[in-house]
Amino acid sequence: MTPHLLQATLDVLRDVETAARPADAVTSAFFRARRDLDDRDRGAVLEALYTMLRHRARLGWWLARQNSADTPRNRLLAWLVLGEGKTPNQIKHLWDGLKPALSAAETTLLANLSGHSVAHPDMPDSKRLECPDWALAPLQRRFGEEGFGAEMEATLIPPPLDLRVNPIKATRDAMLRDMTGMGLRPQPTPLSPHGIRLQERLSLARLPGLKTGEIEIQDEGSQLVTLLVDAKPKERVVDFCAGAGGKTLAIAAQMQNKGYVVACDVNETRLKRCAERLRGAGLHNVETRVLSSETDRWIKRHKAGFDRVLIDAPCSGTGTWRRNPDARWRAPELGLEGLVALQARILASAARLVKPGGRLVYATCSVLCEENEDQVTAFLAANPAFHLVPLRDAAPHLAGVTQSGHLCLTPARHGTDGFFAAILQREALPALGMVDPHSTV
Structure with missing residues (x-):
């Protein structure tokens, strides 16, 4: 890496650290402003950035061991030694011309780290496996002692x-x-x-x-979720948390541009992006609708009006960590308990849209039981009109990726992002003319 690209890497790393937005949004804005970087340069900078994001906890552990501040600059210096195996002299030469010049403390840091690698036997598993404190216990519960390590290691491998x-x-x-x-x-x-x-x-x-x-x-796991919706031409379908519309596009195409799809979200900007993508894909059977909340009045007005409803619920995103390594260090704003409560409200509200005999698909890009199996169990207990459709019945070819009747995908086991989906069906109305055998009439 040249000094010019080294400076660009440090600049974008600082931007990612200080911005509240996801890394991909930050890097897009960064490169739009840096016309001096061609495609090859951008690729080199992105690879260095995402590699450091995937090693954040381990680099932080080394810096703490050296009593050095965990800053973007120190993290980059530590990575050059521990990750790329450069000597202090090589780094000094590479740093020549960058401002400010290496300080005495930074020179000492390079010397102390020289000869070491990123991994160290004294590291606790949470650091070695890049697991944030807030997710440690839930992930260990989900995968058990042995599975936890394998799954976390899989999130450190860049995805295809x-x-x-x-x-x-x-x-x-x-x-x-x-x-x-x-x-x-x-x-x-x-x-x-x-x-x-x-x-x-x-x-x-x-x-x-x-x-x-x-x-x-679109990740293969996300594609499978939309296939479980099983939307048919001429049906009425809601994508309740549509976002930028990745699953909406797949559903509309699944319906062969026939029927009616409503893409809902509380974020108007995302829905505008969804509309743009729909036009580019040649899809015209979709309406976008901004909701004020998960209990918007529109839901009550369209109660029992749709054949299929997909809820791609807001979640912790633990299933996407291999793709979005910065996301693991952003704990859910509501906390895990608050997020689970929001999911339950969304599920209960959106379920009202499903007509008798219709299908509700609840999905997340999380691997945590609290957001997935536990959420579905609680919903079914509170809503006896719905029952679980086992995955082996709805999609026999996916029998190998089922757990307790649900779709359960993980990076280590299936080579996809982590996804969960449950197919819930509302009971159909009794046929006309049938007599209830328990009736006293």
Whole structure:
């Protein structure tokens, strides 16, 4: 890495540390303002940044051991020694011309870290496995003592690039041929019939299908969640927490542009992005609707009016840590208990939209029991009109990724982001003319 790129890496690391926004949003803004960096430079800076984000706790442990402040500058210096194996002299030469120059304390830090690697036998598991304190006990409960380590290690491995083919505009076979012709090595995803996986690191500009709407970036696990909605042409469907519309696009395409989809969210900016993506994908059977809250009056007015309702609930995001390494260090604003309470309110409110005989899919990108199995169990206990549809019955080909009847995906076991989904069905109304055998009439 040149001094110019080293400075850019330090600058963007500082921006990520000080901003309240996710790292991907911060880096997008950073690169828009840095026209001096070409695609190759941006790739090098991003790789260095995300590598340090994936090593944050371990680098922090080393800095604390040296009584050094855990600052972006010190973390970068520590990574150059511990992660890239550079000598203090090499780093001094690389740092030449950067301001401010290396201080005496920084020179001492480099000397003390020289000869060591990122891992150290004295590290506690929470540091070695990059697990924040707030999530340690819930994750250990979820995976047990042995599974916890394997799953956390899997979140430290950069994920592949998963794409979903838009069947309105293309086929997977055609996209696989096109990408192979571009010198890439695409593979069909093993579980999703619309997915393509790329292991290569590449500029997204090399994928023209992203601009034409033929493909979308979407993890295979997320694709499977939308398949469980099983929306049919001419049905009425709600994506209750649509966000920027990744799952909405998949559902609308699943319906072959026929029927009616409502993409709801409390964030108007995200829904505007959803509308833009829908236009680019050639989908016109979707309406976007901004809700004031999870109990917006619109819900009551459309009670029992939809065949399918998807709730991709706001969650801790523990299933996305391999993709968003900065997210693990942002504890839920409401705390885990507050987040679980919000999910329960959303689930109870959105369930009112499901017509008799209709399907409700509750999903999160979390791997925590509190947000998933426990949430579904509590809902079913309070809502006897709904029952769980076991995954093996709804999607037999996914029998290998089920747990207690739910879809349960994890990075270590399935090579996807962590996802949970439960299929809940509302009881149908009795057929006309049938007599209740318990009736005294």
